[in-house]
Amino acid sequence: MIPLRYGRHALLVECEDLDEVAALHAELARRRRAGTLPPVHDLVPAERTVLIDGLDDPAALAAQLVTWTPTPVEAARGPAIHLAVHYDGPDLDEVAEAWGVPRDQVAAIHSAHEYRVAFCGFAPGFAYLTGLPERYHLPRRRTPRPSVPPGFVAVAGPYTGVYPSASPGGWNLIGATDAELWDLRRDEPALLVPGGTVRFVPASGRPAASPSGGPVCREPARVRDAARERDPAREPYPESEAGPAAGPAAGPAVEILRAGALTTVQDLGRPGYAHLGVPRSGALDLAAHRLANRLVGNEPEAATLETTVSGLTLRALAPTLVAVCGAVAPIRLDGRPAPWCAPIALRPGQTLDVGAAARGVRSYVAFAGGVAVESVLGSRSTDLLAGLGARPSQTGRNGLRDGDLLPLGAPTGPPRPADTHPVTAPAAPGSxxxxxxxxxxxxxxxxxxxxxxxxxxxxxxxxxxxxxxxxxxxxxxxxxxxxxxxxxxxxxxxxxxxxxxxxxxxxxxxxxxxxxxxxxxxxxxxxxxxxxxxxxxxxxxxxxxxxxxxx
The missing domain is CATH 2.40.100.10 (Cyclophilin-like)
Incomplete structure (x- = not known):
């Protein structure tokens, strides 16, 4: 094992193979449970490495690691999952050419093998599946797509994977499935878990039952023709028909009248779930988020609204205190100028408008008591990559919508003034x-x-x-x-x-x-x-x- 410094607060430990990765990850997890491992945010096993993130003193742990001898972990064979796939992905022709076979032979080659879930990562429910013979290994695309729609089956290097949600990706897309790879309503949100086995079944020739008796996911609808004719990175599928971010409010709330280009609920994020493929998320400009919370009497972990470029307009449905920090933007209360980076008292029925950013990109709107949407995995943050939070998006392009109602929590303390107002936006155009x-x-x-x-x-x-x-x-x-x-x-x-x-x-x-x-x-x-x-x-x-x- 070779520990490598990764920034100021992390170690990346190189291992010999997947077996040593599993052994080291199990040892780290055991020591963490026993309280003998320094506090960390995340332990992330991968193909040849384990990432240890959130350390106060990476050098001290690195010195200890080289003296450890982790116990090998016996591989556990999980349940066999059969996924029905329509092999008609946008990269199918390129894959067929690289493999040296006709286009219609890709499905037969890819579905002829049994795959094992080696580890998870990248996005919630995304499993790295081994089992594709080496002669069919292909490099990732030279330029990753900014967004790949959910359900696409892809190959890269020695792995096969299925994108569980819209996310960036540099893998080669060969088909699609309707299987739900990640569903928080299940006891085990991830359909594919380490140690499990997977078989891919061409949709046009799906048998009535799985050969091994395992579950067979329903035959997918045919991949939209547009997905084969255009780059899904440029024009993702239309957004899901999810319901409103919050139902009728029983207590204090605000109504979103104009959601702007992108407004999401954010707090300090959800560290601790990276090994499941769940990003940390949280406010991008933490200084602005913390300041806005301070000005209305909240603790730093209270949830705020993060706007993007064009701001938002909202109506108070109960008395509340609000502050707007971050990007420099015009603030108006019932059409009249209001202060930026200062507490503003809202009466029921009054509207607050955060205009387009004059400097910077993102504004943070804090309310006394915080935005009290339901917490998911310990955080109220909306994660557009993972599809978690108040307004999960299947396209990665939208957050809250016009008409959404957001509940507010009970105020926890008096407003606290700030001597300085940190502005992280660029100083001026051209700087x-x-x-x-x-x-x-x-x-x-x-x-x-x-x-x-x-x-x-x-x-x-x-x-x-x-x-x-x-x-x-x-x-x-x-x-x-x-x-x-x-x-x-x-x-x-x-x-x-x-x-x-x-x-x-x-x-x-x-x-x-x-x-x-x-x-x-x-x-x-x-x-x-x-x-x-x-x-x-x-x-x-x-x-x-x-x-x-x-x-």
Whole structure:
């Protein structure tokens, strides 16, 4: 086992194989239960690594790890799951060409094997399935799609996977299934769990019953023709017909009159579930979120509303105190100017309008008592990648809607003034945002020239950026190895470099695992300005720490 520093608060432990990964993860979990492991946020097993995230002193644990001898874990064979698949994905022709077979033979090849769930990650319910013969292994796509609709069956490297929800993805899409891979209404939300086995059944020739007697998921509706004719990253499927974010309010509440481009409920996030593929989520600009809560008397963990670019309009249905921080934007109370970064008393029936951001991207609206939507896995945050929270979205493009009612909690304390109002938005149009960056876990994976380009070049924030990642246009970074790496855990602020060389900075909704190398890490405390950088903003990375030196 080789422990590698990963940013300021994490270790990435390299293992020999999946068996050693399982043994180390079991040992870490045992020590955590016994209270002999330092407090951590997440333990994330992957193909050849275990990520230990949230450490106060990574160096101290690294020194201990090299003395451990974890006990091998006996593999447990889980229930066999049969998934009916319509093999007509948008990458089917490319896969057939790479495999050297006719298009109609891909289904026969892919469904001829039994697969084992090696580990989970990337997104809730996303399982990495082993069992595809090596001659059919394919690299990930050179440029990942910003969004892949749910249900697509895909292959990459030695793995097969099924996207459980709309999410970014660089795998090759060969078909689709209607199986529910992740459902919080089940006792076990994940359909595919480590140790389980999976068989794929071509939909057109599905047998009446599973050969092994296991469950067979219903035959999927035919993949929409549009999915085969266009890139689903550009035009995802229409949003789900989910009900309102909250029903009629029995107590204090606010009504959303104008939801704007994207408004979501956010708190400090839900660390601790990355091993299930659940991102941390939470407010992107934590300083603004905390300040807004302070101004109305809340604790930092109270839920706020995070708006994007165009703000929102709401109506108070009960007396409440509200504050708006983050992006600099005009605030109006019943049409009259109201203060920004200050408490505002709302009477029943009054409307508050947060206008379009003049500086920055995201505003945070806090209410005394907090937004009291139902908690999911210990957090009220809406996670658009995982589909968790007050307004799960199947497209990753929408949060709250016009007409939604949001309950409010009981006030917990008096308003607390602030001597300073931190503004993480860019200082002015045309200014250059500077972000500190630490080396990634494997500095030797990139030539020295790539680090010099990253820390010496200038980048522009792409319009494709979202809560998942800040995508950048600018100097391409040279790679020192293969286009992809074995999937492994990723930390908040990690800078991935896909095959096209354009860096991607992971934000709060980022996938817990990824298969592109990481050249650096932006410390979490410095990510607020990144969250407030609008498309077109100029950005530079400033090296901090010593490249290639542990600690």
């Amino acid at each position: 250059v945002l500077e972000l500190p960056v630490l080396p990634g876990p494997r500095p030797a994976s990139f030539p020295a020239a790539a680090w010099r380009v990253l820390t010496g070049g200038e980048y522009v924030v792409s319009a494709a950026s979202n809560r998942i990642a800040l995508r950048l246009d600018g100097p391409a970074l040279e790679r020192g190895g293969p286009d992809t790496i074995p999937s492994e855990g990723a930390v908040l602020g990690a800078i991935q470099v896909p095959a096209d060389g354009r860096p991607i900075v992971f934000l709060a909704d980022h996938p817990p695992t990824g298969g592109y190398p990481v050249i650096g890490v932006v410390p979490a405390a410095a990510l607020g300005p990144a969250a407030q950088a609008p498309p077109g903003a100029r950005l530079r990375f400033r090296a901090t720490g010593h490249r290639g030196v542990p600690g």
